[in-house]
Amino acid sequence: MNTTPASDSAPVIDIRNLRHAYKNHVAVADVTFTVHSRSIHGFVGPNGAGKTTTLKVLATLMQPQTGTVLAFGKDIVRDRKLVRQRIGYMPDHFSMYRQMTVFEYLDFFGAAYGMTQSQRDKTIADVLALTDMAGRKDDFIQGLSRGMQQRVSLARVLVHDPDLLLLDEPASGLDPRARIELMEILQELRRLGKTVFISSHILSELAELCDAVTILDRGAVKYTGTMRGLIAGGKSGDAFVITLAAEHPPLVGALSALPGITRVEQPATGEARYTVEFDPAALTPNAILQAALASGASITAFQEDVKHLNQAFMDLTEPGVRT
Amino acid sequence: MLLNLRPLFALFVRSLREQSRTKLTHFARGGIGLLLLLLIWKNERSFLSQTASGLFVLTMVVMVNFFAIGIFGLSTFASAIAEEKEDDTLGLLRMTRLNPLSILLGKGTARLCEGLLLLAVQVPFSMLCITLGGVSLEQVLHCYAILAAFLFLLSNVALFWSVVCRSSGRAGVLTATTFIVLYLLPWFALPRSVIRSLAGGTGNLSWIDRVGQFLMGSNPVLDLARVIDPRGGGFFTASDSVLPSLVGGALAFALAWMLFGKFCNAGSESAPKVASASPSAKPRRRRRVPRTGRNAIAWKDFHFLNGGWSALRIRCIVYLGVVGLQMYRDLSLFSGLSGRPDFEWRALGFVLLQFGIMSFSVELGLAASRLFGIERKRNTLGSLCTLPISTGRLIWQKILGGLPVLAPSVLLGLLGFLSFASAPGRWLPREPVAYLVIILSISEYLLFAVLSMFLSLRMRRGAFAAAVGLMFIGNFLLTLMLATGGGAGSGEGAFVVLIMFVWMTLVPLALAIPSQIKRAGAGE
Numbered sequence: 001m002n003t004t005p006a007s008d009s010a011p012v013i014d015i016r017n018l019r020h021a022y023k024n025h026v027a028v029a030d031v032t033f034t035v036h037s038r039s040i041h042g043f044v045g046p047n048g049a050g051k052t053t054t055l056k057v058l059a060t061l062m063q064p065q066t067g068t069v070l071a072f073g074k075d076i077v078r079d080r081k082l083v084r085q086r087i088g089y090m091p092d093h094f095s096m097y098r099q100m101t102v103f104e105y106l107d108f109f110g111a112a113y114g115m116t117q118s119q120r121d122k123t124i125a126d127v128l129a130l131t132d133m134a135g136r137k138d139d140f141i142q143g144l145s146r147g148m149q150q151r152v153s154l155a156r157v158l159v160h161d162p163d164l165l166l167l168d169e170p171a172s173g174l175d176p177r178a179r180i181e182l183m184e185i186l187q188e189l190r191r192l193g194k195t196v197f198i199s200s201h202i203l204s205e206l207a208e209l210c211d212a213v214t215i216l217d218r219g220a221v222k223y224t225g226t227m228r229g230l231i232a233g234g235k236s237g238d239a240f241v242i243t244l245a246a247e248h249p250p251l252v253g254a255l256s257a258l259p260g261i262t263r264v265e266q267p268a269t270g271e272a273r274y275t276v277e278f279d280p281a282a283l284t285p286n287a288i289l290q291a292a293l294a295s296g297a298s299i300t301a302f303q304e305d306v307k308h309l310n311q312a313f314m315d316l317t318e319p320g321v322r323t
Numbered sequence: 324m325l326l327n328l329r330p331l332f333a334l335f336v337r338s339l340r341e342q343s344r345t346k347l348t349h350f351a352r353g354g355i356g357l358l359l360l361l362l363i364w365k366n367e368r369s370f371l372s373q374t375a376s377g378l379f380v381l382t383m384v385v386m387v388n389f390f391a392i393g394i395f396g397l398s399t400f401a402s403a404i405a406e407e408k409e410d411d412t413l414g415l416l417r418m419t420r421l422n423p424l425s426i427l428l429g430k431g432t433a434r435l436c437e438g439l440l441l442l443a444v445q446v447p448f449s450m451l452c453i454t455l456g457g458v459s460l461e462q463v464l465h466c467y468a469i470l471a472a473f474l475f476l477l478s479n480v481a482l483f484w485s486v487v488c489r490s491s492g493r494a495g496v497l498t499a500t501t502f503i504v505l506y507l508l509p510w511f512a513l514p515r516s517v518i519r520s521l522a523g524g525t526g527n528l529s530w531i532d533r534v535g536q537f538l539m540g541s542n543p544v545l546d547l548a549r550v551i552d553p554r555g556g557g558f559f560t561a562s563d564s565v566l567p568s569l570v571g572g573a574l575a576f577a578l579a580w581m582l583f584g585k586f587c588n589a590g591s592e593s594a595p596k597v598a599s600a601s602p603s604a605k606p607r608r609r610r611r612v613p614r615t616g617r618n619a620i621a622w623k624d625f626h627f628l629n630g631g632w633s634a635l636r637i638r639c640i641v642y643l644g645v646v647g648l649q650m651y652r653d654l655s656l657f658s659g660l661s662g663r664p665d666f667e668w669r670a671l672g673f674v675l676l677q678f679g680i681m682s683f684s685v686e687l688g689l690a691a692s693r694l695f696g697i698e699r700k701r702n703t704l705g706s707l708c709t710l711p712i713s714t715g716r717l718i719w720q721k722i723l724g725g726l727p728v729l730a731p732s733v734l735l736g737l738l739g740f741l742s743f744a745s746a747p748g749r750w751l752p753r754e755p756v757a758y759l760v761i762i763l764s765i766s767e768y769l770l771f772a773v774l775s776m777f778l779s780l781r782m783r784r785g786a787f788a789a790a791v792g793l794m795f796i797g798n799f800l801l802t803l804m805l806a807t808g809g810g811a812g813s814g815e816g817a818f819v820v821l822i823m824f825v826w827m828t829l830v831p832l833a834l835a836i837p838s839q840i841k842r843a844g845a846g847e
Contacts, residue, residue, distance in 0.1 A: 059709050061845040084711040091847065095702040099627055104612065111619035112710050156706075 012037045012164050012195045017067035020053050026219055027053040033214045033224040035197050040190050042206035043199040045216035046317055051199040052092060055168045059089035088157035092168040094149060098142035102133060102152050105141055106159050113160035127155040147178035167198045183209050203313045217317040230312050238280045239305035244272035245298040254295035258283060275305055330420045334429030342437055347785040351395045354792050358387050365803050375457025384449055385466050385547055392474050394792055398785035400481030401498050402491035403430040409490060413587055423583035431482040438474045442467055465550045472568035473543040479575035486579045487586050491784055509538040511648040541567035624724025628697055638731045649674045672742025679736025686732050690725045691772040692786040696779030699843055708844030714837040759818035766825040773832050780839040
């Protein structure tokens, strides 16, 4: 398992050696990772990787068969009631009382969380404003579009002002505009101090949103850490790609001579793309560019070597159908 | 071409396969088989001493079958098309080469075939009745023909409501209501017919009397009684019910076909029901719902699951209407026969008590099976399970929200009891066994409620029907055990044993409910 420390802040979720099986099928096997406060943490994996099972354990719907799961430092089994008060769980399917109006729906959940009427009035107004549903509060849920129902679902999760949001594929089935708007709401929630733990099977969807990510495949954690660490893909330092107008062999020697260069990858015959890996503490990209120009190379592009997220995901997960 | 046979056959096979995978189908088959076997076993000794023991066995077999068709038919037939609507798969079916007629035949016929096969497989065994004596081959075949025709009628009426309604539950309720109207309502018009026929033939009967008599005549229960005991077992109006049932079934099917396009529009499946383009075009609320308070779950269940105050009002009106009709029937019958008005509070009390108990029994089972069954169907149980309350409190709140549903029937029963037992001293029974009967009845009601609730957490459909079936079989088994084990020797002892058995089943079931709720909530 690859790990990159995400943050120094206190962990809101701390999962150690979690295992859960359905009869003979092991859904989650020895999962360990942490989620830090005030962050958006992506939880990515192919279908059947064990994401929903882990989320259900976190949401206190299931008990861990082995291992420990702490939320806010509290054991989710022993201190279930306390944990439930501080989490908001949004499942991956629509589960709403469709014959209620939006306000009645939120009011019901607010009351079920033990809020007084005045508290509910204030919070419902806030969450409706945040989700841009204030104008629809008297509409029946069954009359809303899928995107709007998803917003109401999110508003329901927020109505008791939880510190941690557990969102199971909240963007599935939404159109591109609704997805972008949802991501904007989540960023706003991070700004308000919430911790968001969001699952998806599409890594690129979370790339710009998340501070950290955990990749799960076949019930095992394949990577947990920062998004940047995932992109770096285990390389020793930073890397840049130099693209030339034509092949220029002296460039390799010139760059290799620089202190702090760890590797210069020569292009295949006919290609004029050189990948340079270096220690950022000893060398700057500017110095590399200067050296390349000094060698007489005709440079057409100079850019950071960012591993494509999808490639990183493919490298970490195994092919084949999950059973 | 009206029917494309290949896709129709594919749908038929799929429906048969789905039916065979449903637990309820196997429970129903096993239950009927077990019950018939036990009935024969129980009465084995008396066969030698009785002269017409075949008649007795046939009566029991027919009763079990009629009961099973009624209970399991309502739950399975009424879901034929409605389940496709609930699963949002009807649109997919309509996109294929299946036309409405093929869909109706494919979905409806598979269930009907299952029922008919279940009846057909019993016929050879029922020939045993002829060997035992007292019945002829014609009687046995005629009984099965009546049952098959009733099955045909029930399946098609249920299919019709399944086409019209969006949910299987509503279709089941409307099917049951249709049969209540068809078979029970004519009873209220009966006194007029009786008096007029006693007064002088049928020549001057009004159209209401004629319709009432026709419906009474086509009642399969009366027809079965007539066929089993031709010397006077049936009612005087009873006649052949096979043809009316077949014609009625065909009419219901034709109606379902005609209305399929109107009620099974694929567009309404995925799209929101009310497409409000702008905030100003809001749908209007049908009834005023007060804001929730401390018992939020009870509030939600009362107003949104059980229909709130308006549903209570409707229940009261319907119950009082039925009681009024029953009173009218009794009064007109007695005063018509005796020639003087004859009203007794005790008679009213008896009617109220009877109806109160009957409606309470049905309402209790339905309410208990809906308590968590609806949450499961709508995938909302998981959200309730993540609330910061214990499972015990969740159950209590749900019960609190469902209790008002029972209020009208309890009130009727209580009023009936007070009117029936005119003197306060007569309220208290003197015999100790009467107290045991009361304790047993309460225990049985509790078991029925808990069983319905438990099954609704295990089964997606048919929990109420399965609970009724299991209660019937369980009670039968218990009385059989007591009869064969010598426990029936003393009446009080038998009741104590029965109460113990009921509680031995009730307690583990009740204790298992919280874990079932968690399991169902996590499984969504």
